[in-house]
Amino acid sequence: MLLPQVLPSLVVGVAASLMFLGIEYVSEEFQVVLWEDLPDALGIGRYSSLWMISMLTATGIAVGLVVWKVPGHSGPDPASEGLGGAPLAPTLVPSLLLATALGLAGGVSLGPENPIIAANIALVYWIGHRLQPSLPGAAWVALASAATIGALFGTPVAAALVLSEALASQQPGRGSLWDRIFAPLVAAGAGALTTQLLAEPSFDIGLPPLTDPGWTDLLAALVIAPAGAVFGLFACYLFPYVHRAFQRLRHPMVMLPLGGLVLGLLGALGGQLTLFKGLEETKELAASVGSWSSGELAKLAVVKLLALLVAASCGFRGGRIFPAVFIGSAFGLLAQALVPEVQPAVAVSSAVLGVLLATTRQGWISLFTGAALAASTPVIALLCVASLPAWLIVTGRPQLELDHEGKSLH
Incomplete structure (x- = not known):
């Protein structure tokens, strides 16, 4: 058969x-x-x-x-x-x-x-x-x-x-x-x-590998993943309102050019790394770990989150996973910049896990992507544990997807 x-x-x-x-x-x-x-x-x-x-x-x-x-x-x-x-x-x-x-x-x-x-x-x-x-x-x-x-x-x-x-x-x-x-x-x-x-695709963004995780790594993952989930939920809560605002314009030749203009302004604010789908930009971001200030990383994460929200609301065709990976990576590196003792692989993979859980509600995809970015087997156990409090935060909350009446899916 x-x-x-x-x-x-x-x-x-x-x-x-x-x-x-x-x-x-x-x-x-x-x-x-x-x-x-x-x-x-x-x-x-x-x-x-x-x-x-x-x-x-x-x-x-x-x-x-x-x-x-x-x-x-x-x-x-x-x-x-x-x-x-x-x-x-x-x-x-x-x-x-x-x-x-x-x-x-x-x-x-x-x-x-x-x-x-x-x-x-x-x-x-x-x-x-x-x-x-x-x-x-x-x-x-x-x-x-x-x-x-x-x-x-x-x-x-x-x-x-x-x-x-x-x-x-x-x-x-x-x-x-x-x-x-x-x-x-x-x-x-x-x-x-x-x-x-x-x-020859690769999700390995070149982070220093995690070889011997300890209690501090587990604590970092348990804090960063839920924080990333909360950050991602901001877009989910705003999504129906932004979508409704663009829908009031009615015509695609008004909605999409205006959306493009807003994205251009956000790009001018955030820089070229906040453009495009985000995977190559994530690798470029991770290649300079330690050289970004916390303010720069916060700006990148917020601008990309807003860009994803606008792009998904005004009618552009595309998916949310790759931009969410960039958002999570910037958020994780922000956490690492604020607390330098946190290892970059833990910070980035945990934040990506949290943001993806919030924006996709795909548990396995979120775990897999977080682990793939770190390219480190030991991080999988940390992410499995960190996914539990992050999931408790996102489950039952609005998704980054609407029904055909423009209302949030839960």
């Missing part, structure tokens, strides 16, 4: 990874044009305040035009869409990917994960249901989700953990958990290996 699922799972995994890598390549190449070639040709500083404000406003106009005029209108309001969900109509995919690529290249503080997963689910469901109608539609959705998560993180482990959370809530009686995640895990493995072979 399981063996016939291997081939379609492998195909879906490779295809999902190629979709992700293709959008990444196009957006990164266009980013070079917008942020290096064009300002150099015009004799303007690449990351001057004027250029950041102009470019992000222009990005808002471009994405607004896509949402307004391109068939499909880039799918539903991203504020009410989580990681995955029901399949979209395949006719929405081109406009969704175009809006995503423009936002990524233009410096919007959102990641690629939500729209890439949504696009892959739509295409895999539509194609798979026609080629093999005997396979339930939910199975194609699971394959596409797992494959894309595997591709995004460069490992199938994250996909397996996310699926275990989803399947645990389903009714028993459908076989063991591993029977149910067998095919999605094949897809996740294929997606992850394709990404690694072609792009």
